[in-house]
Amino acid sequence: MRGAVTLLALAGAAVAEQLTFQGSSAPSQVHAQAESLVSLVSASTQHGTFVRLLQRSKSIPLLWHIGNATLFAPTDDAWAKWAEEHRPKSEDDDVRVAGWLGAGGLDEWLVPPDEADLALEAQILAASDVDEGERLRLEADNQSWALRQHILYHVLNYTLWPSDWAPQNTSSNMTIETTLLYPLDSEPESPLPPPGSPWKWPETGLLGTHGQRLRVSRPGTAEGGVRGRIGADHAGEGGAEVWDGAGWERKGNDTTFKDKDKDKDKAPVGVRWARNGLVVGVESVLEPPPSIKEVIRKHPSLSYLSRLLDTSDPLPPPLPPWLDRAPHVTLFAASNSAFEAAFDDIERGYLEGAFGAEGLSRVVSPGFVLGVNGDNVGWSDTWKKNKPLNGASEVTVASGNLNITSPSQGSIFVNGTAAETVDIFASNGVIHVLPQLLLPEGFELLNSAEKVLLSRNATRFVSLLRSANLSSTYVGVPGKKTKKEFTILAPTDEAIEALEWWINVGVPGGDHSMQSLAAAGLQTAPDDGTKPPPPEETSPLAALLKYHIVPGQVAPKNLEDGMLLETELKTAALGGARQRVHVEVSERRKPGTDATIEDGEISIGGALVIGSPIKSGKSVIYFISSLLSPPLDVLQTAVSDLQLSTYIAAVYAAGLERSVKANEGTTYFIPRNKAFAQLGLAMKYLLLPEAREELRRTLRYHSVEKLVYTTEVEDGKTVLETQEGGNVVLESSPNKTLTLSSPYKWAGHDSGASLPANGELNPAAFVGIDSLTETGVIHAVDSVILPADVDITAAKLIRGSKQRVMADLMVKAGLGWVLEGREPTQIELERVGLDGFVRARPKPWKADNSTEDLALPSYTVLVPTDTAFGRLNLTHYLTNNDALLELLKLHIIPSSLDIALPKGSVEKGPKQPPKDGYPLALEDDVVYPTLLTPTARYGQLAFRAFGADGFIVGIHNARGGSNNDNAAQTGDSGRASVRWKHSRDDGITGIHTIAKDDKKEGGEIDNGPLWRGGMSLGGGVIIVDAVLIPFNPGWFERWGWLVLTVALTTAAVALTGVSFWWWWSTNRKNEGYEPVDTEGEREQEEAARSWRRTNRNSMSVPAVNGNDEDD
Structure with missing residues (x-):
């Protein structure tokens, strides 16, 4: 490698000898030996680091072969300072600054190239496998390439001549030059294919075919200072000051410039020209611009x-x-x-x-x-x-x-x-x-409801909408508004996060975010941009979100307390109808106003509305404090109200829990616990296994397969068909009071033109309305409405009380017809001795339309407990049928008797109808006849109030005997079904016109015909804690009072006669005598008068100093 570099250097020298400077801008003196850029920078004692980096980055061939160039050469101090400021602080940090400077600083790069190559080959040989060796080699190449990129930012592909450095009379003495750095985000393939040169720079990159730019500030100017500045930013700040030249071994070129203002020469600077360009020493490392x-x-x-x-x-x-x-x-x-x-x-x-x-x-x-x-x-x-x-x-x-x-x-x-x-x-x-945005005319940033939601802290809600593929339908696709009008109920991010927090607290382990919890059936948008299929209706998340969307625009002024808003949630459970959501408006908010919504003034679905709504296009957005939950099934909704627990128990007892949950589009009229309690013994009977079918019919009678919301009920009467099969009448008064009652006609139970078929005195009033459920709605009522065809007899009420002795005795004595709720035959009346007092069943049946006698006679049976009978000598009564009949008749109160009632029963009869659940009107000191009344003097019963709600019953006017035999305390009670005389099937689905005589003033129906003689039309049963023994007074009870009166009268007459005789005889002895006054008597009388005067004076004149007057 060293040989190659030497050959390149020699070739470069040869080429350099042929180079000549051209133009008037050439320096006046070029270095005597016409040095190249490499040799010139190598001649400086302050540029050893730069030369070594040129070698390690394989940039020497480039500088040897370049024709004209400008080289900005940082000094050794500049490199050391830069490396110390920028190098990673930890060896563990594998990210290299500028792609080449590691935690070791410059030391690893100041190693000679040959030694560095040998060290790299040693690491490759020691690598665990070939791939690791290739990785090390590639890493070293990348670092060298990054260093070369950094070096190229210090090189211009042309020479700056003295005229380029001289201050100009222009607005700015800062020029913009082009470097040899062609920025790339990764190293290109290298070397270039032959005959390309291995040192040639790439001619394209992130700046296209342009090299990176660099600002050069001329020396002797405000921008460049004394020596000039390289690499300033856009504001002319920063950059590297030109080196002062101290440290070059040989004298440089003439680099002095005339100062036009002071007309004197500047000191030489570190700028020197070579045969193939210019070397400018700089005191800082130039850093390429980042991305x-x-x-x-x-x-x-x-x-x-x-x-x-x-x-x-x-x-x-x-x-x-x-x-x-x-x-x-x-x-x-x-x-x-x-x-x-x-x-x-x-x-x-x-x-x-x-x-x-x-x-x-x-x-x-x-x-x-x-x-x-x-x-x-x-x-x-x-x-x-x-x-x-x-x-x-x-x-x-x-x-x-x-x-x-x-x-x-x-x-x-x-x-x-x-x-x-x-x-x-x-x-x-x-x-x-x-200074301003380049926006097209009419630009609207928040051009969809979705964007408004995103801007107002409802990003989680939007995320859920997108996850369920509902965003484009209800809040608009990006850049487009929805064509339909919607009112959006958007929970804030805090509301959803709080819900997720509670879920995670209650459900340990796993991911419990809203998306994961509602993932069933979800289809999220794929990454390739294709549109996914819409989610199924059964998607839990889709259903949840649709419950937050209301079709149409709902302004605050249109919101009313109790309002039920339809939502976009349509389910099969509602028969395809829209699910509703409750609206509550505070009394302090002025109705019909769009004024700012204060905290707590409006709540929707139980969530508070936060601030005033925002309108976006055709949509209105309300921000709410919590996520809305679609209504639960009927039983889950009812169980949240403790007043409906008896209904839930009855549903499970009847085995109707599945059908109650699954019935689609159903309205339930659920009686409260108190209403079931008012049934008393009737409810206890219905809960018995034998009465399961009757319980089912009763419960089904309180549900209709229709959605009945109170906000939509019109004034007047509406007939609804129940799941049981019969009809029920819903009535709304002008003041919006709602009641529910039995119809006036029922197949086989004709109550005439105005009376309810089940004979109840009062309709059931609504006490809780519009509790929404998954399948419909619940309304709570204050009474149980028994179907007219559920026949509750006295026998059933007694079975509900779980008392058996009384019923057995009545059957044995021939009074079973009272228990069975039917009219007796003539033979049955003769057997019990009631012929002529109670009407037998007529033959043939006579039908009349008299309102006062629509129902057959009824009876109220006072049933002593089995425990009470246990205290009685039953053997006596079981062997004496007459005594048994008297005993039983005394406990049976008829609604009517075919005899003139005793004066006490008439004068002390009840004035008010029976209370709910009671067969009799129990009042203080009220008197009722019994079946014993026609044949016994002491056959009436009197009631006295006892305690808060209790009564004591005893034999009227009975005196003497044991108190336990003549009085008992009342307990549970229950009404029996009314028995109508007529049975017609015409018009059973309609509502008869109410007779004028049956109306009170003001239009209310008079319930007088629904009770008779203080008893409901069906009678019933009252449990008592003691057996009432017929009162048969003895000789003393019958005549003792008369004997005592005669004796007392005789004694009084005798005493008067003796007194008169004594008075007469005394006066008789004194006749003819006159009193004679003597001397002594007169003196005695005078002394008495004197003493009295003295005594009066002493009392009227107080003593002085505690002494008497005589002192």
């Missing part, structure tokens, strides 16, 4: 643009994907102030966001030129050279054409706007800084 991206990052006026570029990697079209690798780039970059003037905070927030790349492309691309007239770079002099006749150059960019002029050196006008900074060199182009 455009790096230049932007370091420029203070482009910090905002740098921030935007850092958020997008790679860049979106039409920009090149990698800004630092794009060739021959001319960038008209907007300054920080330009962005601030063009965009507000929201728009800048969009650009700065994770999805602002599209906006960045639209903002930057109008000033981005990828090659001027081919592969040229748009330096300022480029536009001057290419200036057409009309004085301006046009260049085509992504958004149209740019009109560019350069009226003077170092100035550029783009579309009439002067550039603030011109010619910021970069490795792959040039940057000109403009």
Whole structure:
């Protein structure tokens, strides 16, 4: 290798001897021996490092063979200082500065080339395999190539003559020169194919066919200082000062220049000419300009643009994907102030966001030129050279054409706007800084709802929309607005992040992000740009997101409390209908206004609306505090309300949980726990296994296969067909009070023209409305509406109470017809001794239309507990049928008897209808007849209030005997079904006209016909804790009061007679006698009067000094 270099050097010397300087700019004196650039720089004691680097980079042949060149040679101190400032601080850092300077600094490069080659061969031989050896060789070649690139930035392909250095009477004494550095992002294939020279530089690169540029400031000027400056930046700052020349072994050329101002010679500087060029010693290492991206990052006026570029990697079209690798780039970059003037905070927030790349492309691309007239770079002099006749150059960019002029050196006008900074060199182009953005007319950055979302802290929501392939449908594709109107409910990034945090807390392990949790059925956009197929409707994420989109524009003034907004979520579970979302408006917000929404004034789906909505094109965007969840199934929704727990238990007891969850488009009218409790014994019966079918019918009767939202219910009555098969009547009053009741007609249960078929006194009122579910909606009601065809008898109520003795005794005694809820036959009445008091079933059946007697007689049975019967001598009653009948009749209260009731039952009868769930109207001191009343004097029962809600029942007017035999406390109760007289099937689906007589003033229906004698039309059962024993008073109870009265009267008469006789006899003895006053008596009387006077005076005059008056 050393021989080759020697031959090249000799050849170079021979060629150099033939070179001559031409032109008036040639120096007045060339070195006597006509040295070459290499020998000239080698003659300096201050350039040993530079010479060694020339050798290691294999640049010596280049300098030997070049015809004319200018070599900027940094001194040894310059290289040492640069290496110390830039070298990596750690051996572990395998990234080399400028591609060649490692952590060892310059020492590894100051080794002679032969020794370096031998060391490399030794490393290759010691490599573990061939691939490792090749890697080491390639790494060494790359480092040498990078060093050569750095060296070439110090070389011009022409010579600067003294006239080029002399100060000029121009606006600037700074020239722009072209170096031999053709920047590349990687080493080209080397060597060039024969007959190419191995040392020849590439003639194309990131700057096209142009070498990198370098600023040279003339000495003796304000720009260059005393000796001149090389490599200043666009502002004339920095650069390397020309060396003072101290250290060259031989005297150099005449390098003094006339100072036009002071008219004296300057001191010699380190500038010397050789036969093939010029060597300029410099006191700093020249650093090639970095890439455009790096230049932007370091420029203070482009910090905002740098921030935007850092958020997008790679860049979106039409920009090149990698800004630092794009060739021959001319960038008209907007300054920080330009962005601030063009965009507000929201728009800048969009650009700065994770999805602002599209906006960045639209903002930057109008000033981005990828090659001027081919592969040229748009330096300022480029536009001057290419200036057409009309004085301006046009260049085509992504958004149209740019009109560019350069009226003077170092100035550029783009579309009439002067550039603030011109010619910021970069490795792959040039940057000109403009004070404003180059935007087309009518430019709108946020030209879709998606971009508004991205600018307002809803990037996660947009990400989810894109993941579900819903973005283009609802928030617009980039650059286009949606054609349809939508209202978007967008949760903020914090809301989604908080949800993910809670999910991760509750579900350990794995990825629980929103995308991963909702990945089922998702199709994300592929990288090749092809459009993916739309997701299936069953996609969980798609369903979740559609629940946040409302068709049409909904302004704040149109939002009302209780409103149900339709969403874009359409599911098979709703029969294809749109799912709804709740709206709640605070009372403090003025209705019908578009005023700013304050915190807490409006919530949608339970999420608070944050600030006022933003309108984007045809869409309105509300930002909300949390992610909305589509409604759950019926049971999951109901379980969140503790007042509906009994319904849930009943559903599972009836085995309807699957159908309840799966019924599509269904409305459920669910009674609250209190409503089920009001059924009392009826509910206990329905929960028995034997009543499972009746429970199912009752539950199905509370659901309709139709979506009934209260906001859409019209005033008046609406007939709805239930899943059970019967109808139910929904009524809305003018004040929007909603009730639900049984219809007036039911097949086989004709209640006449105005009464509900199930005989309930009051309709069920809505107490909770519009609880949305996956399959429909739930409304909570305050009463259970029993279907008219669910027959609840006294026997069933007793079975629900789990008391058996009373029912067995009634059947044994012949009163089973009361339990069965039917009319007795004549034989049955005669058997129990009620013939003439209770009507037997007529033959033939008579139909009449009297409202007061539509229902058959009913009975309320007071059922003592089995425990109470355990305290009774049942053997006596089981062997004495008459005693048993009296006992049982005393516990049965009829709704009517065919006899005149006793005065007590009439005067103390109930005034109000029974309360919900009770078969009787229980009031304090109310009296009811029993079946024992017609045949027994003590056959009536009286009730007294006891405690908060309890009552004590006893035999009316019964005296004496045991209290336990005459009184009992009431317990659970239940109503039996009403038994209508008529059974007609006509018009069962319609609603009859309400009779005028059945209406109260104000239009309310009178429920008077629904109860009779204080009892509901169906009667029922009341549990009591003691057995009431018929009261049969003894001789004393019957006549004792009369004997006692006679005795007392006789004694009083006798006492009066004795008293009169004593008075009469005393007066009789004193008749005819007169009293005689004696002397002594008069004196005694006088003394008494004197004493009384003295005593009165002593009491009226107080004593003085505690002494009597006599003192």
